Amino acid sequence: MVSDGPSEMVEPCGADEAMGRYSRGDDQAFAIVYDVVAPRLIGYLRRRVSDGARVEDIVQQTFLQMHAARGSFVDGAEVLPWAFTIARRVMVDLSRKSSRETPVDPGARQETSAAFMSAAASGEEVVQAHETHRLFNEALDRLTEPQRAAFELMKVEGLSLEQAASVLGTTVTGVKLRAHRAYESLREALFGERTRTPPRGMPSSNPATM
Amino acid sequence: MDLSPDLRARILASTATAPAPTRAQTRRSRAIILGSGLAGALGVFFYNGGVRLTNRPPMLAALTSLGTAVCAALAMYGLFTKRGRSMMRRPATILALIAIAAVGAFVAWRFGVSALFDRTARWPTRPGFKCLALGTTIGAIPLFAALVSWRRTEPLTPFATGAAFGAGAGLGSAVLVDLWCPVSYLPHLLLGHVVPVVLLAGLGGLVGRYLLRLRRL
Numbered sequence: 354m355v356s357d358g359p360s361e362m363v364e365p366c367g368a369d370e371a372m373g374r375y376s377r378g379d380d381q382a383f384a385i386v387y388d389v390v391a392p393r394l395i396g397y398l399r400r401r402v403s404d405g406a407r408v409e410d411i412v413q414q415t416f417l418q419m420h421a422a423r424g425s426f427v428d429g430a431e432v433l434p435w436a437f438t439i440a441r442r443v444m445v446d447l448s449r450k451s452s453r454e455t456p457v458d459p460g461a462r463q464e465t466s467a468a469f470m471s472a473a474a475s476g477e478e479v480v481q482a483h484e485t486h487r488l489f490n491e492a493l494d495r496l497t498e499p500q501r502a503a504f505e506l507m508k509v510e511g512l513s514l515e516q517a518a519s520v521l522g523t524t525v526t527g528v529k530l531r532a533h534r535a536y537e538s539l540r541e542a543l544f545g546e547r548t549r550t551p552p553r554g555m556p557s558s559n560p561a562t563m
Numbered sequence: 564m565d566l567s568p569d570l571r572a573r574i575l576a577s578t579a580t581a582p583a584p585t586r587a588q589t590r591r592s593r594a595i596i597l598g599s600g601l602a603g604a605l606g607v608f609f610y611n612g613g614v615r616l617t618n619r620p621p622m623l624a625a626l627t628s629l630g631t632a633v634c635a636a637l638a639m640y641g642l643f644t645k646r647g648r649s650m651m652r653r654p655a656t657i658l659a660l661i662a663i664a665a666v667g668a669f670v671a672w673r674f675g676v677s678a679l680f681d682r683t684a685r686w687p688t689r690p691g692f693k694c695l696a697l698g699t700t701i702g703a704i705p706l707f708a709a710l711v712s713w714r715r716t717e718p719l720t721p722f723a724t725g726a727a728f729g730a731g732a733g734l735g736s737a738v739l740v741d742l743w744c745p746v747s748y749l750p751h752l753l754l755g756h757v758v759p760v761v762l763l764a765g766l767g768g769l770v771g772r773y774l775l776r777l778r779r780l
Contacts, residue, residue, distance in 0.1 A: 378585040384575055391574075395566065409566055413574050417780040420578040422716050424589025427645055435650035435718075442718040442777055519649040522719045524657065 368432050372419075376426040387416060390436045397437065397510055401444065411447060415440040434516040437506070441520070485543065492542030496535050503531035504539075581780075593712040600708025604701045608739045611697055617745040623680045624742065630672035631741045635734035638665030642727040655723035662730035666760055669737060670752050677747030685748045694744050694755025702729075702736035702763045710767065710774045717775035725771015726764045733760030 368389035374382040391412060398408045418439050419432075426432075493501060499521070506517040507528070518528045567573070584592065616624055641661040646653050653661075677683050709728045717724045737756050744755065 376586045378587075380579065383578060387571060387575060391571070405566055409570055412570065413577070414780065416574050416578060417581070418718070418777055420581065421583050421780060424584040424586050425650075425713070425716050426586065427648075427650060428586075429648055430645070430650045431648050432650075438651055439718045439777065446777075446779070515647065515649075518654075519646055519651040522651065523654050527654070 369430065372423075372426055372430075372432040373428050376423045376428075383416075383420065386419070386432060390433060391416075393433065393510060394436060394440050397505070398440065398444065400505065400509070402448075407447065411440055411443045414443045414447075418443070431516065434512060434520045437510070437512070437520045438522075441502075488543055489539065492539045495542070496538055500531045500535040500538070503528050504535040507532055596708050596712045597705065600705035603704040603708075604736065604739070607697070607701050607704065608743065612743060614742045615745065619682065619745045620680060623677065623682060624745075626676050627673045627747075628738065628741050630676065631669045632738045634665045634669040634672065635731075635738050638662060638734050639731045642731040651719055652717075652724055652727070655720055658723055658727040658730075662727070662734075662760070662764065665730075665734055666757055669734070669741075670749075670757060673741065673752060673756070674747055674749055682745075683747045683749070686746045686751065689744075689746045689748075689751060689755075691746075691751040691753075691755030691758075694740050694746075694751070695758055697743065698733065698736045698740045698756060698759030699762050701739055702732040702759055703766065705735065706732035706763055706767050707770070710771055714774045715776070715778050717771070718777050721775035722768045722772040724775055726768035728771060729763035729765065729767020730760055732767070733763035736763075 368386050371382040371385035371389075375386060394412055394415060395408060398411055402408050402411070415436060419436060426435075493504075496504065502521060503517060506512045506520055507514070512520065514525050514528055517532075518525045521528060521531075523531075614624075638661055641653065642658055645651060652658070674683060706729050709732065710725060713724075713728075736759060740756055740759075746752075746755070
């Protein structure tokens, strides 16, 4: 029987263990996997896809694929990078022309703009934070897809180097290179148009540590 | 962007009503399919004569086969297993390097050990086409078994994964062909023992691209 509400907050490693149990036949464990993985996937997809119905479709397809392949789940494996990989594949398959859609929903960017606004105190700082946020988003959109994917997976989604490498199908060195180039491009965009001192109200002065 | 409030319930309900094999069931079915593939490969091998020493010293045959088996086993481990605690396989470039290194190693081993026994002369009647046909046939059977066993499970690189399966099957068939073939002339080894690996890798990639990739559910 499926419960209506989410189960209690579980750490990602709990989701790994839950997926392992699910693969062995514990059907109730999939709800735990969903509650850990779904918010992360939805947040990631919202930054990529403007259509809410499509986001739901991708999320549903992702979990159906995970369910169908539960017998292949390796004991002790990490479920989050696997889910991200499937979601990216589903997203690409659903969007044949481009795997990346410029989000037009202002709500999709509010999560990142909040980080810029949080430290702003005065009205001037709010204006400056808005400008920084605009520059940041423009610079992000100018990144190549591999660079943007590496940056988002590591710095926004919080995946490790190894996890990001497995999601992107490349080596750790390859991810480092992509991320480094992304940092350089963002740093140039944010600090190259101003003096070298970071704008006030920005949480971190170094894009590499964002 | 607001998502449906019943998204969670809908997804969990759809997975609850759709049957999916557990790990034990999957392992059982894969064991049967792969076992059948290996049995088929061995059947072809023995139908064509099985182990043939001809005029090779038994020690030579044992050493070359052992070396080829070690190369194939190490390569198969790298080609078939996943990376660390990941559900994804190794990057395509790494898989290609593993396969190329294994092929180079077993050719070098076979030729080198045969040279020690002064058995690298050309055989005019054996250019390598029989070995090519036998190696490709032997390897194709477990290759298709592997592709069927892992169908619709590869979200990232179905072509590379299929090619890795093919290279692994080719290396495995090279072990059997090594037991069957007495010729260690280098051009013969390249045509008859290496080309099957390449062919099977290509075949595995092309078929794997369709069989292994995810399908909309």
